[in-house]
Amino acid sequence: MSTYGDRGNVICLERRLSWRGYEVKVMPLDQSATATDISQVDLLVGGGAQDRQQEIVMRDLKGSKAEALRDRIERGTPGIFTCGAPQLLGHYYEPALGVRITGLGLFDFVSVHPGPNARRCIGNLVIRVTATTLAQELEAITDSTPYLIGFENHGGRTKLGQVEPLGQVLQGLGNNGEDGTEGAVYRNAIATYSHGPLLPKNPFLADWLLQTALTQKYQKPISLAPLDDTLATQAREAMFKRLRVRAG
Amino acid sequence: MKNQLLNKLRLGLAVSVAKTVTSLVRILRLGAASVLPGEIASRIQPQLLEKLSSQVVQGMILIAGTNGKTTTSLLLRTMLERKGYRVAHNATGANLLNGLTTALLENTNLFGHLTVDYAILEVDENVLPKVLSSLQPKIILCLNLFRDQLDRYGEVDIINQRWREAIATLPLETIVIPNADDPTLSYLGQHLPQQVLFFGLNEPEQYLDEIPHAVDSIYCPNCGHALIYQGVYLSHLGDFHCPSCGFSKGKLALDSCNWPQILIGLYNKYNTLAAILAAQQLGVDEASIRDTIANFHAAFGRAEELKVSGKQVRILLSKNPVGMNETIRAVQQVSGQTTLLVLNDRIPDGTDVSWIWDVDTEKLVEQGGTLIVSGDRVYDMALRLRYSQNGNCPNNHLQLIIKEDLRDAIATALEQTPDGETLHILPTYSAMLEVREVLTGRKIL
Ligand SMILES: [Zn+2]
Numbered sequence: 001m002s003t004y005g006d007r008g009n010v011i012c013l014e015r016r017l018s019w020r021g022y023e024v025k026v027m028p029l030d031q032s033a034t035a036t037d038i039s040q041v042d043l044l045v046g047g048g049a050q051d052r053q054q055e056i057v058m059r060d061l062k063g064s065k066a067e068a069l070r071d072r073i074e075r076g077t078p079g080i081f082t083c084g085a086p087q088l089l090g091h092y093y094e095p096a097l098g099v100r101i102t103g104l105g106l107f108d109f110v111s112v113h114p115g116p117n118a119r120r121c122i123g124n125l126v127i128r129v130t131a132t133t134l135a136q137e138l139e140a141i142t143d144s145t146p147y148l149i150g151f152e153n154h155g156g157r158t159k160l161g162q163v164e165p166l167g168q169v170l171q172g173l174g175n176n177g178e179d180g181t182e183g184a185v186y187r188n189a190i191a192t193y194s195h196g197p198l199l200p201k202n203p204f205l206a207d208w209l210l211q212t213a214l215t216q217k218y219q220k221p222i223s224l225a226p227l228d229d230t231l232a233t234q235a236r237e238a239m240f241k242r243l244r245v246r247a248g
Numbered sequence: 249m250k251n252q253l254l255n256k257l258r259l260g261l262a263v264s265v266a267k268t269v270t271s272l273v274r275i276l277r278l279g280a281a282s283v284l285p286g287e288i289a290s291r292i293q294p295q296l297l298e299k300l301s302s303q304v305v306q307g308m309i310l311i312a313g314t315n316g317k318t319t320t321s322l323l324l325r326t327m328l329e330r331k332g333y334r335v336a337h338n339a340t341g342a343n344l345l346n347g348l349t350t351a352l353l354e355n356t357n358l359f360g361h362l363t364v365d366y367a368i369l370e371v372d373e374n375v376l377p378k379v380l381s382s383l384q385p386k387i388i389l390c391l392n393l394f395r396d397q398l399d400r401y402g403e404v405d406i407i408n409q410r411w412r413e414a415i416a417t418l419p420l421e422t423i424v425i426p427n428a429d430d431p432t433l434s435y436l437g438q439h440l441p442q443q444v445l446f447f448g449l450n451e452p453e454q455y456l457d458e459i460p461h462a463v464d465s466i467y468c469p470n471c472g473h474a475l476i477y478q479g480v481y482l483s484h485l486g487d488f489h490c491p492s493c494g495f496s497k498g499k500l501a502l503d504s505c506n507w508p509q510i511l512i513g514l515y516n517k518y519n520t521l522a523a524i525l526a527a528q529q530l531g532v533d534e535a536s537i538r539d540t541i542a543n544f545h546a547a548f549g550r551a552e553e554l555k556v557s558g559k560q561v562r563i564l565l566s567k568n569p570v571g572m573n574e575t576i577r578a579v580q581q582v583s584g585q586t587t588l589l590v591l592n593d594r595i596p597d598g599t600d601v602s603w604i605w606d607v608d609t610e611k612l613v614e615q616g617g618t619l620i621v622s623g624d625r626v627y628d629m630a631l632r633l634r635y636s637q638n639g640n641c642p643n644n645h646l647q648l649i650i651k652e653d654l655r656d657a658i659a660t661a662l663e664q665t666p667d668g669e670t671l672h673i674l675p676t677y678s679a680m681l682e683v684r685e686v687l688t689g690r691k692i693l
Binding site: 007008011012015018096097116122123151153195197200201231232234235238 | 406599600601602604605606626627628630631632634635637638
């Protein structure tokens with residue numbers, strides 16, 4: 001699934017690896033992908049979709065394929081799931097039109113679209129990462145409090161159960177516009193409404209995903225060579241300034 | 249009786265107020281007055297659009313779709329004017345309700361009499377159902393439905409469903425001209441009770457080598473199964489069929505090989521074919537149609553060419569992944585090593601700029617030369633270009649220049665353009681208006 005520029009996350013991860021001399025293979029986990037394919041990936045990326053496509057994806061993601069995905073996430077394979085994808089990893093998603101779609105239930109949350117006439121949650125998003133382990137590890141990478149900057153564009157609202165939120169909203173609406181939470185983290189999988197170019201604008205998060213994936217793959221701690229992220233820094237500063245958010 | 253008189257008075261008042269506003273806006277040099285008069289007049293006479301449109305002598309032509317509305321309208325308008333018809337048209341891209349009303353007001357005298365044969369109205373895809381509830385067009389052109397400005401309204405599927413419901417209630421003699429190469433519109437056309445004429449391409453030699461990344465509706469609109477494409481012309485437009493339910497593209501009313509096109513780029517071939525079909529339905533003869541195509545000049549911002557300080561400048565509106573992929577394709581086909589990209593995120597552009605990650609900017613970077621970036625989201629665009637570079641060392645035949653200030657960016661871009669070459673400018677909608685203002689010194693409101 002890729003709408004709203006979610007491909008940006010894939011491009012970002014792919015380039016940051018290849019710039020450092022790693023060989024990367026991007027495998028689309030679409031209808032033609034098998035359970036064996038899923039069980040071989042080192043890092044998962046999931047994107048947004050229209051309601052109808054959500055349903056099609058869920059119809060396909062059943063049986064051994066669903067088990068393979070569940071197994072990867074339970075074993076700690078890092079992943080980033082934006083917008084539609086996390087809705088399908090929760091208990092269920094109720095679209096604007098049509099019937100409730102049952103999800104994989106990996107994340108303890110439910111998502112509901114309040115109807116075709118409800119306001120969409122749209123706009124720039126800034127969050128401070130609060131998920132304990134992730135926040136600590138990101139701080140180790142950036143040497144500062146980790147703030148994520150993104151853009152949300154979703155109709156559905158998500159209510160968390162016993163799962164840790166990804167962060168606290170400083171700007172924007174987040175999971176539901178009510179409790180100030182945004183996203184969720186389960187093992188090394190991140191669910192977020194901040195879609196598309198989340199990783200290019202937050203390169204330290206991209207590097208955390210890569211580092212976690214490589215450490216698991218080679219069974220030893222891997223540290224990544226630094227890259228020139230001047231442009232990302234400038235893009236972040238410009239947005240913080242515009243939103244008048246004090247971060248970093 | 250009394251009511252009728254009151255209504256007439258109201259119409260007259262609405263019209264005269266609107267005309268005053270138009271003159272004021274022009275006298276004060278606030279812009280071209282393409283929205284405000286309609287807004288004010290509609291407050292005075294709420295059924296204004298309905299009342300005015302019922303006076304159009306020969307009929308109204310509505311043009312809807314994500315990309316190509318302005319170019320197609322202008323081409324059709326030129327074809328009709330050539331035959332001596334008087335045509336009203338909301339030409340400045342002001343395609344929301346007030347823009348439509350303003351366009352009709354411009355051709356209305358102080359007594360509320362409208363004096364045109366045809367009205368061509370560009371209609372925002374989300375406003376179409378609302379417009380159809382207050383006026384009855386003779387022809388509806390459905391150009392395409394791409395993911396665009398979704399942050400304003402929602403999603404392609406919902407829009408399509410609303411279109412179908414709205415069009416189905418119109419009189420049976422309404423002529424609907426949908427793009428057969430767009431699966432959603434092919435499906436729409438095949439399920440309408442009205443007269444439907446499809447336009448599209450039958451030129452397999454124009455297929456893309458690979459399916460671009462911006463594609464968003466490749467599932468069968470009938471049964472949800474993945475569609476099979478024999479070939480793709482651009483984005484999700486192509487020759488397709490559904491292996492599950494047998495749904496396939498509508499039967500074309502024109503052989504696209506027999507017709508030339510306006511301007512550059514395959515997307516303009518679609519625009520040309522749509523206008524031809526409509527003109528034929530309105531009785532314009534083939535010689536006039538061909539002649540108009542041969543002599544057509546671009547609308548502002550749509551492959552428009554200007555001469556600025558001795559350099560040739562071509563502006564190619566790039567407001568969504570599909571449009572921008574096509575403008576990049578067009579830039580590659582003509583020589584030119586200098587390109588200015590301007591990315592804004594205001595309401596008319598869509599506030600969500602993540603679509604740039606769905607554009608195949610890699611192709612632009614591969615070509616090398618000089619890329620200048622500017623706009624409200626200059627660093628986001630620069631970041632996209634940085635991530636378009638393949639190898640682990642920066643591309644040496646590519647020069648990337650970042651200029652926050654648009655005037656500065658334009659000046660630099662002009663300087664960087666060698667004599668005798670063309671500077672290509674790829675702006676989003678509001679950026680295009682700003683670029684034009686800088687280049688020509690005039691504003692469009
Ligand atoms: Zn089908």
